Amino acid sequence: MRGTPRAAPGGYAALVQPSDDPRTRRAPAAVTLRDVADRAGVSLATASRVLNGSDRVVRPDLAARVGQAAAELRYVSNGPAQALARARTNVVGLVVHEVDDPYFASIAAGAMRVATEHGLLTMLASTFRDPGREVEYVQRFQAQRVRAVLLAGSGRLAGAAELDRALGEFGDGGGRVALVSERGLPFDTVLPANARGAAQVARLLHDLGHRDVGVVTGPADLRTVADRLGGFLDAWASLGRDRDAVAVAEGDFSRAGGHAATLTLFERHPHLTAVFALNDLMAVGALSALQSDLGRRVPEDVSVVGFDDLWLAADLQPALTTVRLPLEQMGARAMELVLTEAGDAPRRVPVGAELILRASTGPARAA
Amino acid sequence: MRGTPRAAPGGYAALVQPSDDPRTRRAPAAVTLRDVADRAGVSLATASRVLNGSDRVVRPDLAARVGQAAAELRYVSNGPAQALARARTNVVGLVVHEVDDPYFASIAAGAMRVATEHGLLTMLASTFRDPGREVEYVQRFQAQRVRAVLLAGSGRLAGAAELDRALGEFGDGGGRVALVSERGLPFDTVLPANARGAAQVARLLHDLGHRDVGVVTGPADLRTVADRLGGFLDAWASLGRDRDAVAVAEGDFSRAGGHAATLTLFERHPHLTAVFALNDLMAVGALSALQSDLGRRVPEDVSVVGFDDLWLAADLQPALTTVRLPLEQMGARAMELVLTEAGDAPRRVPVGAELILRASTGPARAA
Structure with a gap:
């Protein structure tokens, strides 16, 4: 305490x-x-x-x-x-979508380090992308009188009335709330530059001469997916290209989902010269699908770009070009928000995105 | 419930x-x-x-x-x-060493899936390898009246009297306890075949003609490290080789630790033809140190073997030969143990280890 x-x-x-x-x-x-x-x-x-x-x-x-x-x-x-x-414990609750996704593990590690520095314990809950379980965990944390709740997953585009209510009740009772990623909710939020990062990918691929480009997206109802896909397509259009000509296949943000979506993409569009996967995990699956299943060389035949810059991105075969988000820092900032005095209005903390060039991208091969 | x-x-x-x-x-x-x-x-x-x-x-x-x-x-x-x-909540507590280590993330995912199937919520706590925090979390979970506590990290060789006491009190109060990895404690335990898995690595490297072999170990006070290192050295000796001639450098089970320990190892023993890292994370660091820092080809100059078979092992450059532990299954089994009737005596559930041959190992180059 x-x-x-x-x-x-x-x-x-x-x-x-x-x-x-x-x-x-x-x-x-x-x-x-x-x-x-x-x-x-x-x-x-x-x-x-x-x-x-x-x-x-x-x-x-x-x-x-x-x-x-x-x-x-x-x-x-x-x-x-x-x-x-008296009623507040020295525990902070942290809710993520997938505990075994390094994206969330890194955010959690950053948040936990700050909590530890302040003598607080962190309890992490994984919803496995079940919105109902998200509400249940918030309520459970409230019942345990945790000091604060952090939600690290992307929000949904559709309404989340139950979650809003649960967080609101927790906040009304004196609990602190912080979010990582936009949810359209009136709480302190750490905002990664998803759209701008994706726009950088569009410009990179365009500069490399790629015109037949596919995107492996994540779940369509997630704000993060909408932001990254929208950022990419808007930039692509602003380069004078047809946004409707960009091939899209939906994965589920997992390695296996990226693998399957890449196979789908190339079955329909075998002439693509570049794939942008909306997170690194799906990019890992794309690399595997292209090189092991489809016999394509990366980047000679197909360039691959991810998003997030997970710690393992540089160790992949080939090392992955991607957009870096400061994941640990995002978790740390969210934790700092709930440990400092609340502002009059919800605070919004933007964090940047940086294109990291590695070996998985190269010039488009001649058609 | x-x-x-x-x-x-x-x-x-x-x-x-x-x-x-x-x-x-x-x-x-x-x-x-x-x-x-x-x-x-x-x-x-x-x-x-x-x-x-x-x-x-x-x-x-x-x-x-x-x-x-x-x-x-x-x-x-x-x-x-x-x-x-009535006094038990529908929550199970799970304590791991490092939340951002995929080894623990996979164990946690397996445990959480079983919990979810039984309508239970899981709260995960990461100790960052601080024994004091391990005790603190067990006590916190007890205060929250969780139904069970799972400890997924390796125990220490030295006594852990405080932890023993905390777990004992929790158990005496009707809480259930299960452990993943040997701790020498009277609770249900899932036991990975650490020694036998490491022995397979010794035989593999010996069969490939390697005689100058180095080991990147983890923290010396961990039972898992002792089991894996001991299993390797015992098998090496049983092959007629001198166990004292095996070069050893200590990492901390992290990628960065494996990277640093590999540099140390080759500074002292530049003629090694094979490295056995006691977990995959350190093997990732070894691959990076060898290929990026030391200019060695893997496996032509140096073979590299890991342990655990993390999900990313096949995606590395080159794909990693390693010992597979069924990590998700280990977490699932531990959760099942606390959800079934307790036995008269603590149950011990062995799980196997399997050598997975990939591209990071090859014949020893001629001296």
Whole structure:
């Protein structure tokens, strides 16, 4: 609970206390939980369970005696602020889409490092892209009275009324919320430059002479997908090219999904000279599909570009050209947002995207 | 709470209930929490908070009325067994060493899939290899009344008295514990074949004619390191070779650590023809150090072998020969252990290791 004012034991103190005790004659003094326990003839632990709430069951007759004693001693709450401070644990909850996706693992690592520096523990939950489970975890974290919740996954384009409500309730109760990626929600948000990063890819491929280009997209209902695909197509159009001529196949942001989508793409459009996968994991699948399944050389026959710059991008065969997002820093910034004073309005923290040129891209082969 | 007997609401039921209600004359019927709430003139939620425990604060006068009503109605606990069942949440805690290490991410994904199939949520905690934080997380999970705790990281060779105690207390309180990797603790354990897998590597390299072999080890105090290194050296000796002639440099199980340790190894022993990294992450670093920093070809100049068969092993440059552990299955088995009836004695579930030959190994070059 470092950095947070601690409540009096139990978050209660007397406002006014008439008493015969000589110690308390000069001024009203706090009735302690010990006083209530003594009067009720129960242990301090039992009194605490009854008055402060507890997960342990208390015998009804004892609960009655404690309640009676507290009423007689006018043992009353010291106010919601202290109760709130008392109620927060030293835990921060972090919700991601896929725990075994290095994108989220890196964001989580950055967030956890900052939490650790502040003496906080982090609990990570993975929704496996199930929106219902996202809501369930937020509510579970709320029930555990975590200090803050971070949501690291992309939001959906369609409404997420339940999630909005769950986060809102958590926030109303004094919990802090921060998001990584745009969700259109009124909370502090770290905003990666998805559209601008994708635009850089369009310009790179165009400069290299590629005209027959395919995109391996992620789930169409994700904002991140819309931002990256839109950024690429807008830039492609601004270069004087036909955005509708760009071939598109949908993956699911996984390696296997990128592999399958790349096979689909080349079955329909065998003459593509470049593939832009909207994340690195799918680019790994694209490299495998092209080189192992389709017998294409990368980059001599087909150039491949990813997005994210996962730590393993440079170790791939060939090393992957991609758009770097500062993933650990994004997680760290989100954690910092919930550990500092909230602003009057939700804060928006943009983070840049940088094109990293490696061996998987080259000039378009002659048609 | 699927698969678990549910307690009556609140874990309470009347044992005997004298009543004037004609419905209950024939036999004692359960007094419900609703009955208590009605008699006390409070909401069901308030009655539940007082009698079942809650994190929310209840006004003392209301607590007194509820306690009184419960006493008058003889609303009593239905016994510790039900209270225990009620007291467990639908959450399982999972503790790993490094959240951004794909080894743990895969184990976590397998465990989480099984949990999800059983309607349970999983909260993951990463210790960043800090033993103190491991204890802290176990205690935090206990305070949250999670149903079970899984520890997925290797144990240490030296005593871990605090952790033993924390797990023991959690187990004594009815929580379930399962471990992935040997810890020498009396809990259900999933046991990867670390020593036998490493022995296969020794035989492979020997068969390929390698005699000048180096090992990039992990932290020396980890059981997994001792098992893998010992398995390799024992097999090497059984092949008639001098185990003391095997060059060793210590990494920290990370890519960067493997990179640095490989540079150290070849500075001291430039004539090595093969490197065995005790996990794949360090093998990735070894590949990078050899090819990018030292200008060695893999496998023509130096063969490289890893351990774990992370999902990315086949995508590396060159594709990595390694020992496959069924990581997702290991996580799944551990989760299954805590979801089934406990045995009389701790169960030990061995899982196999399989040598996977890829492009990073070849015959030793002539001296």
